[in-house]
Amino acid sequence: MQIILEAEGLSKTYGEKTALNALHLKLSKGEIFSLLGPNGAGKSTTINLFLGFIQPSAGAARINGVDASKDPVGVKQHLAYIPEQVMLYQNLSGRENLSLLSALAGFEYSQSALDQFLVEAGLQADAINKRVGSYSKGMRQKVGIAAAVAKNAKVLLLDEPTSGLDPKASNEFSELLLRLSAAGTTIFMATHDIFRAREVSQRIGIMKAGSLIDEINAAKLNAGELEQLYLDYMKG
Numbered sequence: 001m002q003i004i005l006e007a008e009g010l011s012k013t014y015g016e017k018t019a020l021n022a023l024h025l026k027l028s029k030g031e032i033f034s035l036l037g038p039n040g041a042g043k044s045t046t047i048n049l050f051l052g053f054i055q056p057s058a059g060a061a062r063i064n065g066v067d068a069s070k071d072p073v074g075v076k077q078h079l080a081y082i083p084e085q086v087m088l089y090q091n092l093s094g095r096e097n098l099s100l101l102s103a104l105a106g107f108e109y110s111q112s113a114l115d116q117f118l119v120e121a122g123l124q125a126d127a128i129n130k131r132v133g134s135y136s137k138g139m140r141q142k143v144g145i146a147a148a149v150a151k152n153a154k155v156l157l158l159d160e161p162t163s164g165l166d167p168k169a170s171n172e173f174s175e176l177l178l179r180l181s182a183a184g185t186t187i188f189m190a191t192h193d194i195f196r197a198r199e200v201s202q203r204i205g206i207m208k209a210g211s212l213i214d215e216i217n218a219a220k221l222n223a224g225e226l227e228q229l230y231l232d233y234m235k236g
């Protein structure tokens with residue numbers, strides 16, 4: 001099994017506050033892992049450590065063997081990050097944004113190649129040339145996914161990707177993740193969306209107050225059972 005994303009005793013403290021407590025996690029190639037947890041549980045902290053945006057207090061976050069805290073530039077070559085709101089230039093088209101994002105990652109593509117990435121990410125062909133300022137949240141995310149594919153990212157880090165999406169857009173997004181996973185992309189998603197997490201993930205982690213308190217095989221529970229388990233954990 002090829003391990004692509006690994007947290008080893010990964011911890012982050014801010015003064016007295018433990019934002020992340022000794023996280024151990026290994027994701028293999030093509031795996032989708034979702035992290036559930038209430039606000040403040042440590043999900044974004046985990047993602048920020050993998051991005052090399054913050055330094056761990058202990059342990060390591062590695063992507064494809066590269067330690068994010070020691071080589072934050074190197075680690076970014078292997079991953080793409082899709083935040084809740086994908087940041088794009090409002091006055092440029094989807095195609096122009098993708099061209100720019102690809103260039104920043106060191107790739108240059110023809111117009112037809114750019115369009116193909118966008119269409120494969122699910123963007124309607126007639127939207128490609130329109131200003132991103134007119135795009136819905138789901139359309140912006142498709143540009144983000146196209147950028148991830150265009151830079152050949154081995155890992156996708158997603159922070160609450162389906163919040164605020166309508167059910168159709170959310171369903172399309174799930175299908176896109178499943179396609180990327182089948183093509184070998186490893187996906188780590190922090191989410192509040194229990195239903196989608198169960199639908200796409202092989203494993204689901206439950207995080208509370210900085211600790212990963214359970215790891216669930218998604219195939220073993222239906223959505224209702226998963227929600228009940230989550231609520232039970234949050235009571236205690």
Ligand SMILES: Nc1ncnc2c1ncn2[C@@H]1O[C@H](COP(=O)(O)OP(=O)(O)OP(=O)(O)O)[C@@H](O)[C@H]1O
Nearest residue numbers: 014017018019037038039040041042043044045046
């Ligand atoms: N720069 C910081 N300084 C002090 N405390 C911080 C800092 N960043 C995060 N924290 C604390 O660390 C804890 C974990 O925060 P984190 O943002 O990782 O939670 P989260 O699970 O992503 O929550 P949400 O679902 O709201 O995004 C919280 O208690 C938060 O207040």
